[in-house]
Amino acid sequence: MSPADVADIELVDVTKRYGDHLVVDQISLNVPKGEFVSILGPSGCGKTTTLNMVAGFHSPSSGRIRIRGRDQAGVPPEKRNIGLVFQNYALFPHMTVAENVAFGLKMKGTSKSETEIGVRRALKSVHLEGYEARYPKELSGGQQQRTALARAIAPQPSVLLLDEPLSNLDLKLRESMRVELKEIQQQLGMTFVYVTHDQEEAMAMSDRVVVMSGGVVAQAGPPVDIYQNPASSFVADFIGKSNLLPVERAEFVDGDSRLILRNGLSLIGHKAPGMDLDQIRLCCIRPENVQLAVPGEASANRLSGRIDKMVNLGAHVDLWIEVSPDVVLKALVAVRRLQGLEVGSQVDVRIEPSAIQPLSN
Known part of the structure; x- marks a missing residue:
């Protein structure tokens, strides 16, 4: 050497x-x-x-x-x-x-x-x-x-x-x-x-x-x-903010993984290399990847919910969006995208499959 x-x-x-x-x-x-x-x-x-x-x-x-x-x-x-x-x-x-x-x-x-x-x-x-x-x-x-x-x-x-x-x-x-x-x-x-x-x-x-x-x-x-x-x-x-959602079960759909969450919610995510479906216990979604959906826009993962809380950070706003009685997603949204939305407003969000990270622990 x-x-x-x-x-x-x-x-x-x-x-x-x-x-x-x-x-x-x-x-x-x-x-x-x-x-x-x-x-x-x-x-x-x-x-x-x-x-x-x-x-x-x-x-x-x-x-x-x-x-x-x-x-x-x-x-x-x-x-x-x-x-x-x-x-x-x-x-x-x-x-x-x-x-x-x-x-x-x-x-x-x-x-x-x-x-x-x-x-x-x-x-x-x-x-x-x-x-x-x-x-x-x-x-x-x-x-x-x-x-x-x-x-x-x-x-x-x-x-x-x-x-x-x-x-x-x-x-x-x-x-x-x-x-x-x-x-x-x-x-x-x-x-x-x-x-x-x-x-x-x-x-x-x-x-x-x-x-x-x-x-x-x-x-x-x-x-x-x-x-x-x-x-x-x-x-x-520990590294940044994240949505950590428990996964009840996972299955293959056209080469990707369908993650079944609580209350029947499901998300399509990419398959983690080297991870068997039965190993998946959680999924991680970063708040910036929870995006407000445009009406009529097609998406593999589109969820409807209600804004539960808002925190203004200046150029961005932290949103807490309840998509089911026990699933709340944190989203980081540019102020210009809010367009009059407030606490209690109904919104649709979309999440790209590549932004959903399956985890075993």
Whole structure:
């Protein structure tokens, strides 16, 4: 195997226990050089513990962790050639921006001239030129976050680990920093492993998302694949909004699957590869795929219902449409499509078969 083929990070059957409590259960993961990977999941799923094991703050109970092909057993954090960015930034308040950024370089024994070059390079990459003499208290939240990022990348680590670094920022700043972080990562060509519980962050920035639940990987893949083809009801519910409908039975109809729901409702959906009809227990439909039907428009899946609730989101409206006494569909509809509809209005909706994802659990 050539050096170019070696993954920047490799986890092989990594498990972490604290006494009888199993936190991470036999996780295996390969992160190629230059990839932006997000580890996503709810609190307590094991994502931060996984990151801490890669960083060297905790040792796995079993399994192997390799960085650039080198086994990390017994290697302390400062010897792993990784950068770290935390939720609270951990900037030194008595140091200027330049001194904060220079800290890691000095710890490596870098010469004064090389340290100055490294600081300038790092600050330029995060768009903080001219802020060298300021102290953390003189910076905005976004500037503090970029300073912490510059400090982490100044020593030119092979991998950067980020633990919910945007969670302390307000919504608009978080959204702008998502774009900046991705641009910085692409500019540097550096491997980023990003831990978050925010699915929008993970979807917006990542080349690949690793969804964790209960200490295991529930699904991993490109964001669009996970969104469009969730592997389970947990993933479907955690990644974006979804209608999860129980399926009483399923049958073949002209190569597609007919899903029989409650109260005699049925939907035509595509056949999931590798899934037998008797395995289907649920189906997932994203709200944006529940569309208001035009009168006279033919559709494989056309349902009549009544608007039960409306929430205005500005350009779009969330609708809750009762299509049977115990089946309510959530729909995301552009305001311009409402045309005078209100709570209590009768509407028809249509759902394309390709938008109906059968699930086994």
